[in-house]
Amino acid sequence: MSLKVDRADMAFTFKGGMLPMTVMELASADPEQIREQLSGKLSQSPAFFQHTPVVLSVEKLDEPHLALERICAVCRTHKLLPVAVRGGADPVKQSAWALGLGWFPPSDGARARSLEEVPPVEAEAPSEPEATASAASGGRIYRGTVRSGQQVSAPDGDLVVIGAVNAGAEVLAAGSIHVYGALRGRALAGIHGDTEAGIFCRELRAELLSVAGNYKRLEDIDPHLLGSSVQVVLRDAQLGITSLA
């Protein structure tokens, strides 16, 4: 999905993309052992080591603390550019950020895909391919209030509404629905059956919420959640509404 604004003086646009990325799966945390192995590889295929960006995966390692700085230094001397770290405990995440690297959650399928787990945005780090795949095409951004009687849909992707969805209005999307304002009307996400889709809004007042055909009416919603910023996702074929605040 791209955020395009028709203005000549725009300095940049944000775009989601899928880039080929080499993942360097570490089986050892010992920088010396990594250095030896890399030296061998470098002599075998020097063409590969051309400041190639890599994601260091530490999922297979059990150590809570890593000599991340030294491992990165070893990589750089062999013309590999670590851009991010995947997996590891909190100290690993913190040291990755301290080194100016991005951090990705471990790649256990569904967790990596759900939006709440979207990796922190780092300037250079390409986003997780799975996370952007559904949003890459067919998404739609609607600016303004969706008024009573109006229907706004994104039949092939996510729908983003920069404004409110008023009572009597309906928003639909094949993917997820994001409302940056009050959601007072009906919101139907995953209309083609995408159970991974969700509904996200700043202020919940919805008449109806539906994800992949599983719905809740206003009457079924916990009154405590009304008016708050929430996410609505499917859990075990049940619509779960949780506060984002």
Add this chain to the structure above:
Amino acid sequence: MAKIIVVTSGKGGVGKTTSAAAIATGLALRGNKTVVIDFDVGLRNLDLIMGCERRVVYDLVNVIQGEAGLNQALIRDKRVDNLHILPASQTRDKDALTSEGVEKVLDTLGKDFDYILCDSPAGIERGAQLAMYYADEAIVVTNPEVSSVRDSDRILGLLASKTRRAERGEDPVKEHLLITRYNATRVDHGDMLNLEDIREILAIDLIGLIPESEAVLRASNQGVPVTHDDNSDAGQAYMDTVSRLLGEEIPLRFHELQKKSLLSRMFGGGRR
């Protein structure tokens, strides 16, 4: 060219005709050559509110169907010189209006007048859509109650899609919110929606707030637009609205609960 302003609401009985008459009168009192057109064919009321029902000979439908000239149908207001009324027909229905006919009438009037106010019928059907189709600006009349707010929201959606400006991709119709029958006491008690809630839902500029007032009903029944009653709160509020329509910045009045002093309570004073 004249500025064409539609007074609309979706819901009936919220004060469209009262507001159209009051604002047209105000615009004329401020020196603008103004005509107000009743689009409510079959349920004509504007002539009663304007107090000219006994002088109606020809109407909008006659003009559109070529049975009368525009000048024969226009009624000159008795009180304000540069104010004219184009009444609706009571014996026909809304199908008698054609898009081309309305356009022709508006084009002709546009050459002579500064402001053309279109008093829309309730609903969202043909009559209401024709009244708004050629508008440059819209005054959306809303009462502080949920059904009225929702219907106004619906109308705002139509203004953004079913008007000539929208279809041609020109600058959108300029939308103004006019809240009528506002009773600060009942808002305070929670019986009515408050000003901020209405503004938040409809998300358009507020052009005026008219307090609920006995002066409005009295004016309607006497056929004298309430703008002439400059001692009344409603009359003053309409005059403020007109000033804002003309681009002036006027602070909002009558939206806060008035704490009556002991003296005025004893002597029954108050703004009425």
